[in-house]
Structure formats: C-alpha cells, structure tokens
Amino acid sequence: MKKLKKKADWLTKAKKRKMKKKDRGIVEIMMLTRHFFKELPQWLNEMTDPRHPSYTTYSQADLVLMGMLKNMCAVKSMRSMEETFNEDACIATLRILSGDQGLSEMPHADTLNYYLERLSPQCLADVRKKMVKSLIRKKSFSRSRLLGKYWRVIIDGTGLFYFREKHCENCLVTTVTREVDGKEVKVKRYYHKVLEAKLLLSPGILISLDTEFIENEKEDVSKNDCEINAAKRLLERLHKDYPRLPVCLQGDALYAAETIMKMCRDWKYILTQKATRQKVLAESYEWIAGGGGAETLTGIGKEGGNGEYINHVEETAGKEEEADMYRYRYETEEDGEKEIHEFQWITNIELTKKNLEEMIEAGRGRWKIENEGFNNQKNGIYDIEHLNSRDSNAMKNHYLITQIADIVMQIYLSFSPLRKEIGQSIKNTSSGLLESFRRHTVTDEDVSYISKYTTVYLE
Numbered sequence: 242m243k244k245l246k247k248k249a250d251w252l253t254k255a256k257k258r259k260m261k262k263k264d265r266g267i268v269e270i271m272m273l274t275r276h277f278f279k280e281l282p283q284w285l286n287e288m289t290d291p292r293h294p295s296y297t298t299y300s301q302a303d304l305v306l307m308g309m310l311k312n313m314c315a316v317k318s319m320r321s322m323e324e325t326f327n328e329d330a331c332i333a334t335l336r337i338l339s340g341d342q343g344l345s346e347m348p349h350a351d352t353l354n355y356y357l358e359r360l361s362p363q364c365l366a367d368v369r370k371k372m373v374k375s376l377i378r379k380k381s382f383s384r385s386r387l388l389g390k391y392w393r394v395i396i397d398g399t400g401l402f403y404f405r406e407k408h409c410e411n412c413l414v415t416t417v418t419r420e421v422d423g424k425e426v427k428v429k430r431y432y433h434k435v436l437e438a439k440l441l442l443s444p445g446i447l448i449s450l451d452t453e454f455i456e457n458e459k460e461d462v463s464k465n466d467c468e469i470n471a472a473k474r475l476l477e478r479l480h481k482d483y484p485r486l487p488v489c490l491q492g493d494a495l496y497a498a499e500t501i502m503k504m505c506r507d508w509k510y511i512l513t514q515k516a517t518r519q520k521v522l523a524e525s526y527e528w529i530a531g532g533g534g535a536e537t538l539t540g541i542g543k544e545g546g547n548g549e550y551i552n553h554v555e556e557t558a559g560k561e562e563e564a565d566m567y568r569y570r571y572e573t574e575e576d577g578e579k580e581i582h583e584f585q586w587i588t589n590i591e592l593t594k595k596n597l598e599e600m601i602e603a604g605r606g607r608w609k610i611e612n613e614g615f616n617n618q619k620n621g622i623y624d625i626e627h628l629n630s631r632d633s634n635a636m637k638n639h640y641l642i643t644q645i646a647d648i649v650m651q652i653y654l655s656f657s658p659l660r661k662e663i664g665q666s667i668k669n670t671s672s673g674l675l676e677s678f679r680r681h682t683v684t685d686e687d688v689s690y691i692s693k694y695t696t697v698y699l700e
C-alpha cells in the first residue's frame with residue numbers, strides 16, 4: 242500500500258521557517274488558558290495561603306503560574322528557571338496571566354520553594370479538580386467516551402525518586418543486593434512512588450485526573466499491598482469528587498483484584514486478566530470455553546484476529562463480582578516463525594458481538610501509542626524525576642504543578658498550528674514556547690484578541 246504523504250512533507254523549508262517566525266506560543270497559551278480555564282488565577286488565589294500575610298510580595302497565582310511555565314517550557318532546574326525567566330517580557334506576561342498588577346520582578350526560586358514547602362498539596366489537587374470539571378463540561382471531548390458513554394480512567398503506578406539514604410518518614414523501602422569488595426551484601430534503598438488516575442479526553446489528550454502518593458504505612462509492606470491500598474484511597478476519592486461521572490476504569494493485571502472490582506460496582510471496569518491474578522476465574526473460563534460455551538468472532542481488529550468472550554464467568558467461579566471475560570488472538574509470521582499474540586481482559590460490561598471489537602481496542606489501549614505525551618513526563622520535557630526540592634511537601638506540590646501544567650500543555654500541543662502544519666516535535670514546540678515567553682511582549686491587541694476568541698479547534 243502506498244503511503245500518503247503528510248501535509249508537512251509538502252511544505253517548503255522557506256514556508257516552514259515563515260510559519261515558525263509567526264509562532265507566538267505564549268499568546269496561544271494565554272488564549273487557551275483563558276478559553277478553558279478562565280478562572281484559573283482566581284482559583285489559585287483562593288487557595289488557603291500558608292504564608293504570613295505581611296511578608297508576601299507575590300500572589301499565589303504568580304508563584305504557581307511561574308511553576309507551570311517552568312514545566313511547559315521544559316526548564317529543568319529551579320536555578321536555571323531563575324536565570325531563564327529573568328526577562329522584561331516574562332514579567333509582563335506573568336503579570337497579565339496572574340492578574341497581579343503589582344508584579345514587578347519574577348519570583349525567586351527560593352521564594353517558590355519556601356511557598357511550596359508550606360502549601361497543602363490538597364489545594365493544588367482541588368485546583369486540578371476545577372480544571373478537569375470545566376473540561377468535562379465543555380463537551381468538546383465527549384466523543385472519546387467508551388461505547389458513547391463512559392469516560393475512560395486509567396490507573397497506573399510509577400516510581401518518582403530514589404535515594405540511597407532514608408529521605409523522609411514516608412519513604413518506601415526496598416532491599417537490593419549489591420557487590421561490595423567482591424562480596425554480595427543486602428542494602429536498603431528508599432524511594433517515592435505515585436499512583437495516577439489519568440482521564441482520556443481524546444486520543445491525543447490524556448490528563449491527570451487524580452494523584453495518590455504511595456507512602457509507607459508500615460515497614461516492609463509488599464509492593465502489591467501498597468499499590469492496591471493506594472488505589473482504594475484514590476478510587477474512593479474519585480467517587481466522592483465525581484459522583485455522577487460515568488467512568489470505565491482501566492488498569493493492568495495488578496488491579497484485577499476483587500476489592501477493586503467491588504469499588505467499580507457503580508462504574509464500569511476493564512482490567513488485564515492474568516491467570517496468576519484471578520486463578521479461579523481463569524479456570525472457569527477455560528472450562529466453559531472447552532465445552533463450547535464461548536462466543537467467537539473472527540477477522541476483527543486491526544490485525545484481523547479472533548475475538549472470544551464469555552459473560553458472567555463469576556457465576557461458574559462462585560464469585561460475587563460481575564466478571565465478563567474476553568480474549569483477542571492474532572498471529573504474525575516473521576522469517577517463517579509464527580508468533581501468537583494473545584490478550585485477555587476482565588470487565589463488568591456485558592459483551593456482545595456488536596461491542597466486542599470496540600472493547601478489544603479499549604483493552605489494548607491504543608491511546609498509549611497515539612498519545613505521544615504518555616512518556617513525556619519522565620523522558621521528555623518535564624523530567625519529573627528531577628528533584629526540585631528535598632522537602633517532601635514541596636516535592637508533592639512540584640509534582641502536582643507538573644500535572645496541572647501538563648493539562649494546559651497537552652491542550653496546547655493538540656491545538657498548535659506548528660504541530661499540525663509542519664509536524665513539529667513536542668520538544669521543539671516546548672522550546673519554541675520558551676523562546677516566545679522570553680521574547681514576545683504581549684500587546685493590548687493580543688489581549689483583546691484573546692478575550693474575543695471563542696472557538697478552539699483541537700486535533
């Protein structure tokens with residue numbers, strides 16, 4: 242099959258340069274922030290301010306917005322932020338963004354850290370909640386819902402910081418074997434982990450819905466224990482924060498636990514099924530399938546593979562939670578060697594011949610491939626493993642600022658004409674934004690254009 246050339250390939254180099262010259266990333270960020278989160282500065286200023294009122298020079302919006310820009314512009318350290326943002330244009334832009342007319346200098350890195358050491362992380366989490374709610378209300382993203390109804394929420398845990406020495410009271414501990422002078426010794430390592438619930442808004446936009454910091458409740462708890470416990474805390478909160486949101490929870494086999502399934506009774510779930518995690522269900526499935534009790538569909542999915550499902554396996558397995566199970570299998574051949582690819586999931590969505598293909602696609606998580614930003618937080622522009630502060634409270638707040646910044650950034654990446662027209666990479670779009678923030682003086686004309694802009698087209 243002949244591949245169609247992308248539009249970007251047809252553009253001449255001169256035309257691409259011309260487009261780049263016209264790039265006013267920071268103005269677009271202002272426009273999008275205003276369009277989607279008009280009250281953001283107000284939400285930030287309404288947080289409970291932990292500082293003594295007589296010593297405050299900067300508003301909370303000044304500080305958090307600067308932290309967000311540090312992330313969006315891929316500035317790695319606090320010190321380089323201080324140098325990079327020390328420009329008249331930056332001050333003028335921050336003044337407009339935060340609405341703080343009295344702002345005359347960019348805040349110091351120390352000032353931001355001092356503030357983040359004291360601010361309750363709950364405050365930033367609440368601001369994120371307001372942002373997410375206003376996005377859901379916009380309806381522009383409702384097309385990506387599963388079976389036209391369910392918002393897809395994906396939970397996943399990830400390691401953040403690793404230390405040789407105990408860093409704080411809540412550090413997770415693991416024992417590793419190291420060779421010291423030719424002898425094997427066991428040493429302790431300390432680390433921090435987060436559990437994220439991401440919300441899929443479109444194939445290109447996957448945003449942070451909620452965060453649970455995985456902390457040590459007692460010494461030497463197993464890895465699974467603390468992730469499942471963190472998931473329970475997170476899911477409880479999601480039910481409370483979004484009581485009417487139709488959710489389909491997705492996750493890997495680790496979360497295919499009865500406690501998690503139980504918490505999804507008023508939601509839907511799709512979890513990766515592994516025989517090692519749900520043994521009785523797996524055996525029951527094989528038993529029913531062996532007797533010809535499975536429904537099958539052939540030639541489906543991108544690879545033209547085979548789908549198979551059995552509803553209500555829990556009845557045979559003697560389990561309480563609804564467990565409908567399905568499979569997808571396809572074969573590939575490379576150098577005469579056949580390889581079988583097999584996937585299996587467990588769900589409480591009743592499977593039908595009509596929905597099986599969409600359910601397989603959902604289970605396989607194509608958004609992971611389509612969403613370039615998925616790995617961005619670690620390997621790309623944000624570098625979330627960089628420690629901006631050793632203080633554990635500031636650490637959480639820095640992490641939450643990254644998540645808030647990422648919401649704006651993903652919308653920007655999805656909107657950016659340079660991304661759409663010339664296929665500019667995420668990294669270059671981010672450094673272009675930094676250039677624009679440092680060089681462009683936002684004019685009154687820009688501001689009036691921004692306030693008149695009412696329709697935003699995203700990819």
Ligand SMILES: [Zn+2]
Pocket residue numbers: 407408409410411412413432433633
């Ligand atoms: Zn720690």
